[in-house]
Amino acid sequence: METKLKKFGTLFIDDKPYQTSDIIVPTELDGRKVEIGDTVPGFEIEWVENHGIYIPRMPLCSHVSYQDLWYMSGKDGIRVSIDHDLYEMRLPTLGYPKKPSPDDRWFEAVKADVEDVWLMEGMKIWAEQEPEEDPFHCRNVVLFTLGRRDRRCPEIRRVGSKDIRAANIGWRPMLECISLDPEQLAPGTPLRVFFGSHTSAYGKLGDVTLYDIVLEELYSISQYDPAGSFIDRKTVIIDRSSIQYLRYDRGE
Numbered sequence: 001m002e003t004k005l006k007k008f009g010t011l012f013i014d015d016k017p018y019q020t021s022d023i024i025v026p027t028e029l030d031g032r033k034v035e036i037g038d039t040v041p042g043f044e045i046e047w048v049e050n051h052g053i054y055i056p057r058m059p060l061c062s063h064v065s066y067q068d069l070w071y072m073s074g075k076d077g078i079r080v081s082i083d084h085d086l087y088e089m090r091l092p093t094l095g096y097p098k099k100p101s102p103d104d105r106w107f108e109a110v111k112a113d114v115e116d117v118w119l120m121e122g123m124k125i126w127a128e129q130e131p132e133e134d135p136f137h138c139r140n141v142v143l144f145t146l147g148r149r150d151r152r153c154p155e156i157r158r159v160g161s162k163d164i165r166a167a168n169i170g171w172r173p174m175l176e177c178i179s180l181d182p183e184q185l186a187p188g189t190p191l192r193v194f195f196g197s198h199t200s201a202y203g204k205l206g207d208v209t210l211y212d213i214v215l216e217e218l219y220s221i222s223q224y225d226p227a228g229s230f231i232d233r234k235t236v237i238i239d240r241s242s243i244q245y246l247r248y249d250r251g252e
Contacts, residue, residue: 002051003113007044009036009082011060017043020060034061034068036173038083048117050110052177052248055092058119059170066126066141066162069171079178086179086245092127092172094142101130102250103174107146121146125172129158143169178245182208190249191215195242196225202249203236212237 010017014033017040036045047054069091080089095101100108110117125146128139143157182205185191189205193215201221206214218234227242 003110003117004049005046005057005117006049006054007046008039009045009047010038010040010043011035011045012037019043020045020056020058036060036080036082036089036175038081047175048110050106050113052180053106054087054175054177056172057117059123059125059172062123062167062170063165064126064169064171065165066159068165069126070162080175085177087175088178088247089173089175092125092144092174093139094127094129094144096130099130106250118146120170124157124166124169126169146172176247178247180246180248182213182240182246190251192245192247192249193238193243194245195238196227199223199225199228201228201236201238203234206235211240213240213243214238 011020012018012033012035019042045060046057048057077088077090080087092103092107093101095104122145124143127142127144129142130139140158141162143159180191185205185208187205187207191203191205193201193203193213195201199222201215201218203215203218203220206216208214214231215236215238216234218236221228221236225242227239229237231237
């Protein structure tokens, strides 16, 4: 089984820790400092984890608008440090039935792995959706419910206003660990490695030593960097001290 429940991190509002269950009641978040930080005992967030991706088992707050999330720490693609591990935090990005996104496949994998894992699954949450026709257009802002993810046409509703706040609209951010420990990963794990001077490489994990990792079956590297030494066209040795981010390759 790939899906696990883990408790870590704490929701802070104006630097005060909150229980997730407390913040479901109506709370005015506009203009307040909202963030996820290091774990405070008794205030842990419970996450559903599958293959390095985390989403809260229940919404972290309600009565929150998309604009609230944009202006506070929940905006797209922010990096957060929790208990010395680095994560990228963003909203779920959805696709379409004929062209599912990596996040769609993640939800499907969790559903196939564990039944009834979500709490308050019928509550609408904010998400973004890739444009169906033109990939260069901006993403659509949508609301959807986890309780309908197993149906052929999940309930996804495009919204006209990004300022909507309601008791049945909440926030479930996605966290992706970008500081994976290569010594804890199985050989052959597909990875994206960011190292050296803005260099990214995609391949499968090979040997791991105290000083280097080997990336095999290399299918993309952005540029040459002295921190990476090629054995052949498909294999590169990367100095571990030069690695900035190490994350799963989700086939995006």
